[in-house]
Amino acid sequence: MDNRNIAAVLQRAALERGGETALVHKIRGRYQRLSFAGLDRCRRDFAARLRGGGVGPGDRVMLMVRPSMEFIGLTFALFSIGAVVILIDPGMGYRNLLRCIQSVRPDILIGIPRAVLFSRLFPGPFATVRMRICVGHGFGVMGKSLSSMKPVPDNSDFVAAADDLAAIIFTTGSTGPPKGVQYTHGIFHAQLRLIQDYYGIGPGEVDQPAFPLFALFSTALGARAVIPDMDPSRPARVDPKKFIRTLLDERVTYSFGSPAIWNVVSRYCLDEGIILPVQKILMAGAPVSGELVERVAKIIPPDGEIHTPYGATESLPIASIEGREILRECWELTAEGKGVCVGRPLPGITIAVIRPVAGSIADWQQVRKLGCGEIGEIVVKGPVVTRAYDHNPAETEMAKIADGDSFRHRMGDMGYFDPSGRLWFCGRKAHVVHAADGPMYSICCEGIFNTHPHVLRSALVGIGRPGNQVPVVLVEKKEGVGEDKLLAELKRLAGEYPLTKGISTFLVHPGFPVDIRHNAKIFREKLARWAEKRLGARGCEDGL
Numbered sequence: 001m002d003n004r005n006i007a008a009v010l011q012r013a014a015l016e017r018g019g020e021t022a023l024v025h026k027i028r029g030r031y032q033r034l035s036f037a038g039l040d041r042c043r044r045d046f047a048a049r050l051r052g053g054g055v056g057p058g059d060r061v062m063l064m065v066r067p068s069m070e071f072i073g074l075t076f077a078l079f080s081i082g083a084v085v086i087l088i089d090p091g092m093g094y095r096n097l098l099r100c101i102q103s104v105r106p107d108i109l110i111g112i113p114r115a116v117l118f119s120r121l122f123p124g125p126f127a128t129v130r131m132r133i134c135v136g137h138g139f140g141v142m143g144k145s146l147s148s149m150k151p152v153p154d155n156s157d158f159v160a161a162a163d164d165l166a167a168i169i170f171t172t173g174s175t176g177p178p179k180g181v182q183y184t185h186g187i188f189h190a191q192l193r194l195i196q197d198y199y200g201i202g203p204g205e206v207d208q209p210a211f212p213l214f215a216l217f218s219t220a221l222g223a224r225a226v227i228p229d230m231d232p233s234r235p236a237r238v239d240p241k242k243f244i245r246t247l248l249d250e251r252v253t254y255s256f257g258s259p260a261i262w263n264v265v266s267r268y269c270l271d272e273g274i275i276l277p278v279q280k281i282l283m284a285g286a287p288v289s290g291e292l293v294e295r296v297a298k299i300i301p302p303d304g305e306i307h308t309p310y311g312a313t314e315s316l317p318i319a320s321i322e323g324r325e326i327l328r329e330c331w332e333l334t335a336e337g338k339g340v341c342v343g344r345p346l347p348g349i350t351i352a353v354i355r356p357v358a359g360s361i362a363d364w365q366q367v368r369k370l371g372c373g374e375i376g377e378i379v380v381k382g383p384v385v386t387r388a389y390d391h392n393p394a395e396t397e398m399a400k401i402a403d404g405d406s407f408r409h410r411m412g413d414m415g416y417f418d419p420s421g422r423l424w425f426c427g428r429k430a431h432v433v434h435a436a437d438g439p440m441y442s443i444c445c446e447g448i449f450n451t452h453p454h455v456l457r458s459a460l461v462g463i464g465r466p467g468n469q470v471p472v473v474l475v476e477k478k479e480g481v482g483e484d485k486l487l488a489e490l491k492r493l494a495g496e497y498p499l500t501k502g503i504s505t506f507l508v509h510p511g512f513p514v515d516i517r518h519n520a521k522i523f524r525e526k527l528a529r530w531a532e533k534r535l536g537a538r539g540c541e542d543g544l
Contacts, residue, residue, distance in 0.1 A: 290331025
């Protein structure tokens with residue numbers, strides 16, 4: 001049997017690259033480095049200790065460790081054992097966090113002392129946990145200490161098939177409770193191939209990923225990973241000085257991060273006159289504005305590339321577009337309400353746009369595919385597409401469509417193809433405003449209002465019953481502009497476009513609620529409730 005265990009990729013990198021640096025982590029002002037051979041030794045040591053403690057194939061292991069060398073080493077160690085790694089963003093809020101933990105039924109918790117203590121304070125969701133392993137000083141009360149566990153050497157790593165479960169990774173929960181997505185070893189391999197082949201990432205590259213999981217991809221591809229000095233659960237609060245310092249010191253060649261991070265970093269670089277050595281920047285997690293692409297282009301070398309991959313936790317990446325094409329051909333159309341261009345399907349990926357359906361779709365033969373320019377549901381098929389949500393058959397049934405001996409995934413997004421084969425994103429399906437005159441798409445309408453020089457960002461919501469909803473636009477405004485004047489100008493702007501002429505209600509919001517992981521996906525459901533309270537039932541009935 002061909003071993004598809006993703007940990008084997010690190011073993012190969014260690015054999016080929018040996019003493020070359022695999023990981024860099026700046027701790028308390030000093031750089032710590034680990035070679036590929038050292039990282040693989042770390043993996044083997046952790047795996048031996050975990051085996052000695054009773055961790056085995058199939059065990060569901062919740063890993064609650066900060067981005068660090070230990071995080072990377074433990075993740076690869078668990079893969080090599082055949083355990084299932086559970087990764088949850090700690091910043092999603094206690095209620096969501098506890099709900100997610102309970103839903104995946106972990107067998108083992110490996111965490112820093114604070115995480116182990118958290119599991120003691122809230123025992124209900126951790127009821128299935130039979131063992132707690134502390135990474136750090138547990139003082140004898142936090143369960144077993146990883147450093148004190150007796151290793152059981154075993155060089156026969158778990159032989160995984162492509163369909164064997166490797167990890168459970170949670171969605172951001174931007175349109176409902178976060179859901180656990182099942183990742184197989186085969187899906188990780190498919191993602192690595194796409195990243196390596198399409199973006200040209202591999203040996204000799206230096207990566208600084210703002211999302212911890214991507215450090216695994218970098219090292220597996222033979223690239224050096226620099227762990228940034230930041231809290232990944234608070235990307236918009238990144239300290240640009242610290243983030244930029246490691247980019248410069250390590251001569252980072254590519255970096256992945258959310259638009260929120262690059263917004264902060266690019267502004268700082270422009271203010272300080274800093275040009276970064278980064279040759280490739282990947283921005284994803286939310287629609288990326290042409291203004292941000294243009295700004296980031298000014299802080300990297302002239303031949304540098306900016307890519308905006310499109311996808312979701314359930315299927316990533318599936319399409320991509322380069323910054324120059326955005327600025328040259330697409331951004332003006334976004335400002336006219338055409339949506340955001342996310343590029344063409346990546347190699348091996350099949351994307352279709354279908355007529356929207358409210359419920360589940362049992363078979364692909366039941367769908368109606370839409371033609372060029374027609375807005376509908378985005379559906380994807382390919383090797384990076386996950387098959388199921390964990391312990392959630394109802395959501396799995398809603399999101400997957402049987403297609404012969406394969407399946408397709410409903411992205412939950414609305415969009416269309418243009419004549420050149422590019423996919424345009426119009427917003428989430430759950431965020432469509434069903435007004436009396438027809439559907440209104442969030443990203444399309446917001447693209448018009450976001451062009452106003454005093455608008456930071458906008459959000460379209462619907463108040464009332466679907467089919468007769470009143471469209472309302474909320475805006476975050478820049479400092480130094482009067483609210484009444486801004487709202488009057490936005491009303492005039494709305495009247496200039498057929499798409500938005502039916503919008504007459506505008507509200508200024510003090511600060512949009514957004515997702516934790518990317519700090520960019522707007523929670524429009526919360527904004528709709530806020531707007532409804534602000535306007536009042538009578539105001540909505542009057543069509544305000």
